[in-house]
Each structure stands twice: as structure tokens, then as C-alpha cells.
Amino acid sequence: MLVKEQFFSFASKEEPFRLRCGKNLNEVQVCYESYGELNAEKSNAILICHALTGSAHVAGRHSEDDRKPGWWDEMVGPGKSFDTNKYFIVCSNILSSCYGTTGPQSTSPETGESYNLDFPMTTIYDMVNVQNELMKHLDVEKWLAVAGGSLGGMQALQWAVTYPEKVHSCIPIATAAQCSPLSIGFNWVGRESIIKDENFDDGNYPKGTQPEKGLSIARMIAHMTYLSDVSMQNKFGRKLQEMDDVNYEFTHNFQVESYLNYQGRQFVNRFDANSYLYITRAMDYFNLAEEGEDKSLAQALAKSLCQFCIISFSSDWLFPPYQSVEIVNALAENHRTATYCNIKSDAGHDAFLLEVDVLAPIIGNFLEQQLESCSNA
Amino acid sequence: MLVKEQFFSFASKEEPFRLRCGKNLNEVQVCYESYGELNAEKSNAILICHALTGSAHVAGRHSEDDRKPGWWDEMVGPGKSFDTNKYFIVCSNILSSCYGTTGPQSTSPETGESYNLDFPMTTIYDMVNVQNELMKHLDVEKWLAVAGGSLGGMQALQWAVTYPEKVHSCIPIATAAQCSPLSIGFNWVGRESIIKDENFDDGNYPKGTQPEKGLSIARMIAHMTYLSDVSMQNKFGRKLQEMDDVNYEFTHNFQVESYLNYQGRQFVNRFDANSYLYITRAMDYFNLAEEGEDKSLAQALAKSLCQFCIISFSSDWLFPPYQSVEIVNALAENHRTATYCNIKSDAGHDAFLLEVDVLAPIIGNFLEQQLESCSNA
Structure with a gap:
């Protein structure tokens, strides 16, 4: 079609x-x-x-x-x-x-x-x-x-x-x-993450750029709320990302971490940070x-x-x-x-x-x- | 005592x-x-x-x-x-x-x-x-x-x-x-928020300072996971913060927002960001x-x-x-x-x-x- x-x-x-x-x-x-x-x-x-x-x-x-x-x-x-x-x-x-x-x-x-x-x-x-x-x-x-x-x-x-x-x-x-206050709370933390990003510049970030860090954090938070404990257990469990054992690093070890990172990165490429602020506020x-x-x-x-x-x-x-x-x-x-x-x-x-x-x-x-x-x- | x-x-x-x-x-x-x-x-x-x-x-x-x-x-x-x-x-x-x-x-x-x-x-x-x-x-x-x-x-x-x-x-x-992957996921987003803070400096932020934005976001995320939908409904509902009606601003309108903000600010004053990284990783x-x-x-x-x-x-x-x-x-x-x-x-x-x-x-x-x-x- x-x-x-x-x-x-x-x-x-x-x-x-x-x-x-x-x-x-x-x-x-x-x-x-x-x-x-x-x-x-x-x-x-x-x-x-x-x-x-x-x-x-x-x-x-x-x-x-x-x-x-x-x-x-x-x-x-x-x-x-x-x-x-x-x-x-x-x-x-x-x-x-x-x-x-x-x-x-x-x-x-x-x-x-x-x-x-x-x-x-x-x-x-x-x-x-x-x-x-x-x-x-x-x-x-x-x-x-x-x-x-x-x-x-x-x-x-x-x-x-x-x-x-x-x-x-x-x-x-x-x-x-x-x-609900639970939704309002998660929306709040996401928006704060965007607004406090050093590249946000009161919403005046130049065209073609984004407050990338803040926006990706906001998306990762939101994405967590779209899943469920059981779906995450089934999808990821404690599976590791391309390694036999944890590597004792802060970089992503667990598949769930790579997945969230990917979601955050993708989102920055497709959705405007200011729009995210306005629409979550409308929801609140x-x-x-x-x-x-x-x-x-x-x-x-x-x-x-x-x-x-x-x-x-x-x-x-x-x-x-x-x-x-x-x-x-x-x-x-x-x-x-x-x-x-x-x-x-x-x-x-x-x-x-x-x-x-x-x-x-x-x-x-x-x-x-x-x-x-x-x-x- | x-x-x-x-x-x-x-x-x-x-x-x-x-x-x-x-x-x-x-x-x-x-x-x-x-x-x-x-x-x-x-x-x-x-x-x-x-x-x-x-x-x-x-x-x-x-x-x-x-x-x-x-x-x-x-x-x-x-x-x-x-x-x-x-x-x-x-x-x-x-x-x-x-x-x-x-x-x-x-x-x-x-x-x-x-x-x-x-x-x-x-x-x-x-x-x-x-x-x-x-x-x-x-x-x-x-x-x-x-x-x-x-x-x-x-x-x-x-x-x-x-x-x-x-x-x-x-x-x-x-x-x-x-x-669980749910815990690992929320820990991950919190740590990413700290690590991506422009004042984090690979953990070498000067004594007496903190990656404040990132650490307060991490705390707010974590704090949400310590509450429950019902406790938030009972404690905050949709009550507003010192105003009769929403003010159509991104600043905090709802009590739950002020509460989270307060939790974030307090935490920055009392807990070291690097410690937060290490201990959440130990939990993961x-x-x-x-x-x-x-x-x-x-x-x-x-x-x-x-x-x-x-x-x-x-x-x-x-x-x-x-x-x-x-x-x-x-x-x-x-x-x-x-x-x-x-x-x-x-x-x-x-x-x-x-x-x-x-x-x-x-x-x-x-x-x-x-x-x-x-x-x-």
C-alpha cells in the first residue's frame, strides 16, 4: 500500500x-x-x-x-x-x-x-x-x-x-x-534530563543538532516504562553482550544495556527534543x-x-x-x-x-x- | 542513644x-x-x-x-x-x-x-x-x-x-x-546520566564538586523505582505546587515534580557520584x-x-x-x-x-x- x-x-x-x-x-x-x-x-x-x-x-x-x-x-x-x-x-x-x-x-x-x-x-x-x-x-x-x-x-x-x-x-x-503521578514523575525526569543538557541552550540548539545526551537519557527512561518486568526477563534476562563473563567495566556488559543505548541513540536521530518537552507536558x-x-x-x-x-x-x-x-x-x-x-x-x-x-x-x-x-x- | x-x-x-x-x-x-x-x-x-x-x-x-x-x-x-x-x-x-x-x-x-x-x-x-x-x-x-x-x-x-x-x-x-534486567536497566540509565554529565570528567571532577545534573537525574530515576503507583497516587495525586491551576510552564507545576527535584538536590549534597557508579554496578x-x-x-x-x-x-x-x-x-x-x-x-x-x-x-x-x-x- x-x-x-x-x-x-x-x-x-x-x-x-x-x-x-x-x-x-x-x-x-x-x-x-x-x-x-x-x-x-x-x-x-x-x-x-x-x-x-x-x-x-x-x-x-x-x-x-x-x-x-x-x-x-x-x-x-x-x-x-x-x-x-x-x-x-x-x-x-x-x-x-x-x-x-x-x-x-x-x-x-x-x-x-x-x-x-x-x-x-x-x-x-x-x-x-x-x-x-x-x-x-x-x-x-x-x-x-x-x-x-x-x-x-x-x-x-x-x-x-x-x-x-x-x-x-x-x-x-x-x-x-x-x-498519573507516576507518569508525570517519569516525564519530569526525562524533561529535566533534556533541559539540563549543556547543548539544550534554552531550546535554541542549532538546527541539525540536538541535546543528544539528555534526549537519549529521556528516551531510555521512557523506554523502560514501556516494557515490563516479565518482558525484560524473557527478552534479556541477565544475558551478556558478546562476552563470556562480565568485564568489570562501566561500558555495557548486559544485553539490556546495549538495547537501551541503541534506543536512546536511534531516538536522537528521529525526534526533536523541544517537541518531546511539549508533548510530554500535554500528557501531564x-x-x-x-x-x-x-x-x-x-x-x-x-x-x-x-x-x-x-x-x-x-x-x-x-x-x-x-x-x-x-x-x-x-x-x-x-x-x-x-x-x-x-x-x-x-x-x-x-x-x-x-x-x-x-x-x-x-x-x-x-x-x-x-x-x-x-x-x- | x-x-x-x-x-x-x-x-x-x-x-x-x-x-x-x-x-x-x-x-x-x-x-x-x-x-x-x-x-x-x-x-x-x-x-x-x-x-x-x-x-x-x-x-x-x-x-x-x-x-x-x-x-x-x-x-x-x-x-x-x-x-x-x-x-x-x-x-x-x-x-x-x-x-x-x-x-x-x-x-x-x-x-x-x-x-x-x-x-x-x-x-x-x-x-x-x-x-x-x-x-x-x-x-x-x-x-x-x-x-x-x-x-x-x-x-x-x-x-x-x-x-x-x-x-x-x-x-x-x-x-x-x-x-533483574529491570533493575540493571534503571541502574544503567542512571549511570549513563552521570557519566555523560559535562562535569563528570571521567570521574576526575574536583573534590567538593559533583556532576550535579547527572547525579540528580540518576537519583530521581532511582527514587521513582522506590515508590509505587499507589503510594504516589496517595501522596501526590495530581496536586499542584502552590498554585491554583497549572501555569503552562516546564518548571514544576505538580507536587510530585517538586518532590523529585528536592530528592535530586539533596542527594548531590550527600552522596559521591563515583561511589554511585561502583555500588550500582556491584548490584547489577x-x-x-x-x-x-x-x-x-x-x-x-x-x-x-x-x-x-x-x-x-x-x-x-x-x-x-x-x-x-x-x-x-x-x-x-x-x-x-x-x-x-x-x-x-x-x-x-x-x-x-x-x-x-x-x-x-x-x-x-x-x-x-x-x-x-x-x-x-
Whole structure:
């Protein structure tokens, strides 16, 4: 499946895009990809929201010789769960990211220079509002489903509450209605590591460079939280890296150390440090309960009108299953039912990207039901 | 209870202290404290082993106006579990630490300068061998008990296997017979953060300075692993730091962020970065199974002769309860019984320092039984 990046821009000095923090953006570019065709009834559009360091490139390849397909290629394509023969799938790079949508590395129309840390603080709510502009641009009136894992699931939940009439169903995966202090804590340490890097220069590190040390440390910390004790035992155990015995050095002896190092190095090559700061902060600030009049999650979800398919993974300790159960319970307080699956998996938080064999039929069936109920309506 | 630091030195160029890595130390100083009196039968001596960043100062105060007592003061003293009216309690600062025992910041007798990273790599086995020299110096022939939490528990286990005839009982708390890849991973990221700090200078940072950024990041990472999701929810939740609403800044908004920052800053003032590298590496290398002839934990523990009181905490995810169960099971393979308690607690790994009310009677009773069985023998 060959796909290409598409771009859409909105907002101007006269009609700025207003952010939750109170500041404006006078120019917003959105990078997105779409797969399949919007049907005549416009009833088959699905929005997939990506996680922290993901991109609009959810599936397929950009060219025949593209080395790797999109980040959820096993889930999205002809005959797959997100069946591009049936559905019109949209995925856009989130606000503040570095893969084509406006973010801190974008050029400010006011100064003609990169925003860097002058970029306004953004929230999940703002990300969803950008997606809402894209939706209008695409002439979609209602999403058959909004789906996403981790930070993508937060966006899906925000959609359900902020634009209830535009969401037929919501599939939040490995996520939570609010960022826990554990997540906030790990995000904090990662950001501190970046901000304290001597090459960070208050976010003004020259183009083509990065606060490499800090960013790689931040990634290694985050990566630890995406795995699980069991998955690490199974994958690495105490296996050594190309040696018969420990070498009594601080260089990497254990395979898990080489693996983390590799993850850190790769990340520096592909993700902008300032974007990492903004997006993790947006995650910290996410608290769906605040959308409710009495700041309760039940009140917030009372605004939603959609069907929910909520999925968690047993070994996910970053967004543990009980956080998904909280959403189910808050819906129940509103006399609402939800499909909820806690998938038994050793893969930790990363399971939403890895446990495709289990995810595929659950999501595939749920989507078919939604399409049917939508067509019958 | 007023106590004072005591010092004991051993080893020389002629009679060096041989380390597991194959290198020697020609001078070893040990800082220790003792509480209570050794009885005439020499049957009441207990060794307490401290954790990663602890010291010999386990209880009491160094002066009347000492601001804080020792690190396990609620457990050690007259009438307490480690009852100084009954027992002769010894605690020594571990090899490679920075609280009085020889470590990387000590002066090398060969060069007259600080070892820094020329200090040889040390292991838990070496730490125990240093304690064994102290034991001889104190004229103790057999420990009634060797007890410790976390890294201290690893030392207790090593004692049981390396000097079986010298250990009557062993109390490993919140620990494991081997460092898991999860622990190794977090240790790795912490060390990388220190080593990559621009002020680290290959460990040659000037006396009185520290690679502050890297060391504080390392401490914050480690501190996260000492807490639990529930304890963080209870202690911090999403509470803000002296503000009514988030301020949309990267500075600390949430209480958990201020708390972590404080922990990082405090640590830089009290613990040497090079020591942190050496001791975490010793922890990584710990694998009691390697002491067994077929490298099985059961074979290793077959060498031990002592009674075991093994304690874990339900919410400890750094050294999860199943790692204690592995020790119990390995003893069972040898047709040996053990006292094992998995204490229900929300306090995470830190529980061994915090759940004193539950720990106290368990350990107090176990020690009394040991003293009785020792006296009857």
C-alpha cells in the first residue's frame, strides 16, 4: 500500500487558532495521511490518533523501496482490522510534534524564526481541535470511530467529550482518563534530563543538532516504562553482550544495556527534543475529569454520546488496567455500557503496538458493529 | 542513644585484599558503628547491612543536637526489634561507598591521589569479605543474624552462602538472589546520566564538586523505582505546587515534580557520584546462583546452613515478591524451610524503611527465637 503525506493549513493573524493556555497560533500546518475512500454517506471515516513519538504515517509505505511501513501497519490496510477497503482512515501528526504538523521547531510567522520554547504550551484538547479543523477540511461530519493507544487514547477520550456529536465510537487503548503521578514523575525526569543538557541552550540548539545526551537519557527512561518486568526477563534476562563473563567495566556488559543505548541513540536521530518537552507536558496536563462540571470523570463522560471499546493490557504498569476500569465505571455511573477488554500480555505498555493478533479481531469486530449500527441509523 | 563512628583498617602491599575482579586493594579502611555489648558466649552479634546509599550510622545520634538519628533508628535500640540491650549490633559502611569505608574517592596509597575511576570494580562478594575482616577484628566468630534490605539483603544472602559456618540466621528483606534486567536497566540509565554529565570528567571532577545534573537525574530515576503507583497516587495525586491551576510552564507545576527535584538536590549534597557508579554496578553483577556449582540458586543455597527469615512487600516492583519466593523455593529444593512474609503495603520498595510497625514484631520474634536456639545449642 503506497501512501503519501498530505498537508493542510489553517489560521491567520485575523483568525488565529486559540489554545487552551490562552495564547494563539496564527498559522497551523497539519501533516496527515489518509487510506481508503470516504463513502457517499460519509459514514465510514475513522480517525487514528498516534502516541507520543508517532506520526501520521500509520500504515503502508511512502515508496516501493521504503524500508519500514507505518507504525500500525499490521492493523491498518486492505482486509485488516482498520480495513481500508471498508473505511476511510485518517491519521494526522499531532500539534507540537516534529513530523510535519506545527510545533516548536516550526517557523513563527511573526519572527520568521523557529519558535523553540516560545511555542505556546499545548494540550490534548488543542491537539483534538487541530484534528477537528482537519475533519472539516476533509468534509467529514462524524467519525465512525476515533481510536488510539497511550497518548492517542487520551485524544480519543477528549474527542468523545469535546465533540460528542461528531464521534460515533471511541476506542481508547492502553490509556487513562488522567495522567498519573507516576507518569508525570517519569516525564519530569526525562524533561529535566533534556533541559539540563549543556547543548539544550534554552531550546535554541542549532538546527541539525540536538541535546543528544539528555534526549537519549529521556528516551531510555521512557523506554523502560514501556516494557515490563516479565518482558525484560524473557527478552534479556541477565544475558551478556558478546562476552563470556562480565568485564568489570562501566561500558555495557548486559544485553539490556546495549538495547537501551541503541534506543536512546536511534531516538536522537528521529525526534526533536523541544517537541518531546511539549508533548510530554500535554500528557501531564491531561485530566478528562476537568471537563466535567463538578470535575468528576463521570460528569465529563456524561457529555459523550458514543459507544466505547476500552482496551488495557495486564502487564502495562505505565497505564495500568485499573485506569481503564475507572473509565468503564464512570460510564456505568451514567448508566452507560462499554466494551472492555483487559488483554493478558507480558508486553507492558508497548503491548498496544505488539499484541496485534489479539487486538485485531477485537477492534475489527467492534468497527464492523459500529458501521452496521451507523448504516441502520 | 549516642553512638560514634569507629574505624578499622587492614591490608597492605604485602598482604593485599584480593577482589573478585582479580585486582587488589593494598589498604582498606572500614567505618563502622556498634550498639550494645558482645556477650561472654559471643552468641549475640548481629550484622546489619545497609542499602545502596546508606551508611554505618544505622541508629542513634552522633551528638545530643544531631538533627536526625540513623537510617533504621526505629528498628535498632534499647527495647526495639534489634534490641541493643540483648544484642551486639554492628553496621559497617560498604566497600566503594563514601561514608568512611574505602571507595573511589579514597586516596590510593600507590599514587597519593584519589582513585576515582582507577578504583577496582567491586562486588557484593567483596563487600562481604570486608565485613568478614571487620568480624575477625571484633572477635566475633558467628553472627546470630545478618540482616539487610535491598542491596543490604543481597549482602545477607551472600554471607549465608560464602561463610555458612559464620551465619546462624539470615534476614534478607525486599531483595532478590539476582539483579533483574529491570533493575540493571534503571541502574544503567542512571549511570549513563552521570557519566555523560559535562562535569563528570571521567570521574576526575574536583573534590567538593559533583556532576550535579547527572547525579540528580540518576537519583530521581532511582527514587521513582522506590515508590509505587499507589503510594504516589496517595501522596501526590495530581496536586499542584502552590498554585491554583497549572501555569503552562516546564518548571514544576505538580507536587510530585517538586518532590523529585528536592530528592535530586539533596542527594548531590550527600552522596559521591563515583561511589554511585561502583555500588550500582556491584548490584547489577549480583547473581547468587553463580555461587552454585551448576549455577543454580538451589545449588548455591545448598551451601548455606542458617535459618532464613525472608521478607518482601506486595507493592515493591523493583524487587517484586516473586523474587523472594524464588529464594524460598530454592531452599525448599534443598528440603529446607524458611520463614517468609510478604507484607501487604502500598509503600513500594521503600517499604523496608517505612513499614516499621509490621517489620518490627516479625524480626523481633525471629531474632529472639534465634538467640534461644543458639543458647540451647
